[in-house]
Amino acid sequence: MKRALMHTFMLILLATTAVGCGQAAAPKEEPAQAQAEASQTRKVQDAKGEVEIPAHSKRIADISGTSEELLILGHTPVATANTDSYDHENPPPYVRDKLKDSKIVGFYMMDTINIEAVMSAEPDLIIMNARQEKIYEQLKKIAPVVVLKNSLENWRERFTEVGAILGQEQDVQKWLADYDAKAKKIGEQIKAKSKDETFSIFLAHKKGPYLLGSEGAGSVLYDDLGLPKPATSPDTKEKTMVLLTLEGITTINPDRIVLLHPEGGEQSYKDSAVWQGLKAYKNDHIYYLPANPYYNQAYMPLGKELLLDTLEQTLNK
Numbered sequence: 001m002k003r004a005l006m007h008t009f010m011l012i013l014l015a016t017t018a019v020g021c022g023q024a025a026a027p028k029e030e031p032a033q034a035q036a037e038a039s040q041t042r043k044v045q046d047a048k049g050e051v052e053i054p055a056h057s058k059r060i061a062d063i064s065g066t067s068e069e070l071l072i073l074g075h076t077p078v079a080t081a082n083t084d085s086y087d088h089e090n091p092p093p094y095v096r097d098k099l100k101d102s103k104i105v106g107f108y109m110m111d112t113i114n115i116e117a118v119m120s121a122e123p124d125l126i127i128m129n130a131r132q133e134k135i136y137e138q139l140k141k142i143a144p145v146v147v148l149k150n151s152l153e154n155w156r157e158r159f160t161e162v163g164a165i166l167g168q169e170q171d172v173q174k175w176l177a178d179y180d181a182k183a184k185k186i187g188e189q190i191k192a193k194s195k196d197e198t199f200s201i202f203l204a205h206k207k208g209p210y211l212l213g214s215e216g217a218g219s220v221l222y223d224d225l226g227l228p229k230p231a232t233s234p235d236t237k238e239k240t241m242v243l244l245t246l247e248g249i250t251t252i253n254p255d256r257i258v259l260l261h262p263e264g265g266e267q268s269y270k271d272s273a274v275w276q277g278l279k280a281y282k283n284d285h286i287y288y289l290p291a292n293p294y295y296n297q298a299y300m301p302l303g304k305e306l307l308l309d310t311l312e313q314t315l316n317k
Helices: 002-039 067-072 115-120 130-140 155-165 169-194 216-224 246-252 291-297 301-315
Strands: 041-046 049-054 060-062 125-128 145-147 199-205 208-212 241-243 256-261 286-290
Touching: 041 145, 041 155, 049 145, 060 067, 067 155, 067 169, 067 301, 115 130, 125 130, 130 145, 155 169, 155 301, 169 216, 169 301, 199 216, 199 246, 199 291, 208 216, 208 246, 216 256, 216 291, 216 301, 256 291, 256 301, 286 291, 286 301, 291 301
Parallel strands: 060 125, 125 145, 199 256, 256 286
Antiparallel strands: 041 049, 199 208, 208 241
């Protein structure tokens, strides 16, 4: 009896020891796996040719302006230059919380950024745009650098390029398909309400009203939502922004107008007899939106998606 009890006790002790050993060994495997992943590389094509980058980047510094694309793909950059165009010390309000743990290193539209800040973020990959060519060699000393081929205006191609760099092409295509489906649904709702009426979108500027065309907010309105523009609209693929006078707007005379304006900048339009003579004004079909954040936001994927929501609420009133 005693021998049987002792045998049972020994079995329990061995089983407990085995479990304990298993638990203790597990953490030792994790660093080894992380080290193995860190040592893996892959080659990608960028604006300069072929570049070797980590196969599993964990610490991406983005100074190219594609931090929103990285967020969509599940990567929070350790450093970012996606700052507000009116405040280069902070990201735009609509993504500020998502980028709260990212080190601010400048503004992506500038040709240089804070290189020391990038270095202190200890990135394993840096993404930049061609505008920042003059600091390329300095950045290469910090980590592998990818120079994007596509400009900010070609946002779909640019997003696809980022997806290819990270091996996440399918994730990009799914997001774009979902975005297009959402835009189509909202566009059809707006067109059902407005019938065959035409739309124009302007940016109020100190030089005069800019008619927005096939980029940014104009692209959201016409390409994504599919809203019709007047036949007399002077914008083309080559003229994505056309500077007009108030009198010039009367030659277009759209049925509905979206005006992006600086704070308080809409009042001079409202007070203008020319503006009041437009049929959109007479029919109460002018929609006023602040230029900050909507003008710059309309060039970014998360910003575009949020602009869809705003236009759905605004144009369906």
